[in-house]
Amino acid sequence: DAKTTQPNSMESNEEEPVHLPCNHSTISGTDYIHWYRQLPSQGPEYVIHGLTSNVNNRMASLAIAEDRKSSTLILHRATLRDAAVYYCILRVKETSGSRLTFGEGTQLTVNP
């Protein structure tokens, strides 16, 4: 699977926007960019995904570079509940599988 690179940790203040970067320079044309997050003592949960165009949902926005070699997860107004490890994952389009390969992720700390 193509590899992603994320900062180990980031800090933000409550109610401010947060931009979480992810580099994926070896991405192929059919790889989907997924973001999951893991709150303390919980299983991971889906945040957002995209292929080429920017995406918005109720949780976050995903901005994808034109060359697709990087992407940014945007939390528009961070809350204390957003403190979690955020994983950027490339999912290969497969006919038989749906595997996700988790990296180390970015630990987001939100300060009150």
Add this chain to the structure above:
Amino acid sequence: DARVTQTPRHKVTEMGQEVTMRCQPILGHNTVFWYRQTMMQGLELLAYFRNRAPLDDSGMPKDRFSAEMPDATLATLKIQPSEPRDSAVYFCASGLVLLGQAYNEQFFGPGTRLTVL
């Protein structure tokens, strides 16, 4: 609110004992995944099933681990014999994957925290 459930939530056992972890996927989901999470290795995929058939178990130590889906509402992960290095949090996830669909969301359970003494 449909959720993946896992039992037990915590398990402490002694080395050499058999451990069985259970997972109830979300009703209607056709794909089930088993992951293991440790501080050293992070989240690793152990095995996954589609329509109850194993698709990939290459991440699982075959000599002591086994995963099965006796029916569509139950997935099991068994370790026999258990060793201290198996101590970890084991997550089950389920999803609905349709033919030709490139994307699917995985829904994770709360995990089973296993400690092998």
